[in-house]
Amino acid sequence: MSDPIVLGVETSCDETGVAVVRGDEVLSNVLSSQVEAHARFGGVVPEVAARAHVEAIRALTHRALARAGVHPMDLDAVAATRGPGLAGALMVGFSYGKTLAWAMSKPFLGIDHMEGHLFAPRLEGPGYRPPAVVLLASGGHSQIVHMPDWGVYEVMGSTIDDAAGEAFDKLARFLGMGFPGGPAIDRASEKGDPQAVRFPRALADRPFDLSFSGLKTAVTTFVRTHHRAGTLPPISDLAASLQEAIVDALVEKTLNAVEATGATTLGGGGGVLANRRLRARLSEEAERRGLSLHLPSPVLCLDNGAMVACAGVFRYRRGERTPWEAEVDSSLRLGS
């Protein structure tokens, strides 16, 4: 049987993504980022996001099909993110994808956004396979997931307060570095000394969970105190140090999960996985431990339609179909 061709639609947060995937091969992957629209407000505004999706979705879908050279009737299925995410934003892509599938008499698949991230490394080449531990970190979510088999997920750890990307955003804003914070801190850290300031790390008593509120307090207290005393270190050192604290926490908890499960494959997804320091640290650790590491390129780490289509291919092959009366689920939990 030839590989199924699936259209994937993603509108859970602030990126409108549409892609065409055949099996594990990306035929097209187009994205309309709203970063500029939200930068004015220093964060993602749900109503702004929903408005932007409905303006972009039609043209992006046409572009994705044209770039893939695929006629809509050649699609085997349409997949769209069902949740988790911003309800108003999800409704746009989910309604669009579902109606498109219905109008063309194709199967429809509502996809868990997190499952999309878990599937994204497949699109980068062979070798990514369960049992795996995957670190998912973005502005909206931070989880460490054990995947003993495709489609089987055990959420081992998650953040008890801010998501990792949210911590980057808030700290960057505090430091006057703009939105989104992750890339700004990544750039500012380039020439900085990550050991300049020792900020607090992980939760000691919870091996897989993350928390960033302590770090947030430590950084703001540190900056205020030293600003007053006129002893503030260069911003590059400060950025590198706080980035190191976030990266350390993510790496440590992920490796704890690898050890606990005995997984031999390590994956990643979400916008924070585009952070260069995090990628470097994960590859060092993977090499040291002989793990097969699969970090998607930054475009596939961000929210995108290709990951949704890829999970759609998997669900389609299993014969699954999402009923026409399905609703979005903004608080969908992996594996439920």
Next chain:
Amino acid sequence: MRYVAIETATGATSIALGDGREMVAAAARTDRRGHVGFLVPALDFCFAQAGWRPQEIDVVAVDVGPGLFAGIRAGLATAQALAGAAGVPLAPVCSLDAVAFRAATGHRRIWAVVDARRREVAVAPYRPVPGGVVRDGPVELVGINGFRGLLEDDPSQKLVVGDWAALPEGELTGIHGVRTGGPRHPTASAVMEVARGLAERGAFPHPDEVRPFYLRDPDVTINWSDFRQEGPWPG
């Protein structure tokens, strides 16, 4: 011409299939939520009733508001996908036009009302003409007292239609020449008939120009209480 009309701008959601005048199939429900789950099953039901296939339609008409933002977007996304799959134009219809179109009046000036929530209503005035209505003033978002002012400033005999029940009780009493009437909500069948006017004038916009009619900017209130606007470093 085969029309599909989609109405999701208020708590009364409906789908209609027809020739621009007469309906051949329809589905409706009343709920402020759940548009996403209703629309495709309703289309599926209506197309089966009518014996149509999606590829056989000529126009998709859709209510673009003002009204419930989430409903409007779900309806528009659905309309975009259906029109795209069928390769046919999208006809955007204003919710107030659809309400006024169905108002039964001989001579009274019509004020159509759609609930915009947060103690505001979207309103517009219409003049009845043979075969329909003509909007003869701006579409406005007004506070409840603002609407009273508009009505008091209008010397004509008036018929208030639409969601006037969203107004506080007694809000329309004591105003000269005001009567209330139906319909209470826009319907897909009215959306279809209003769209027929667009079709006859050949006035379909490019589909990327069909956007929700919000009348209100997005709220932006972010609580950054523990974070300052600017960092300690310049620029």
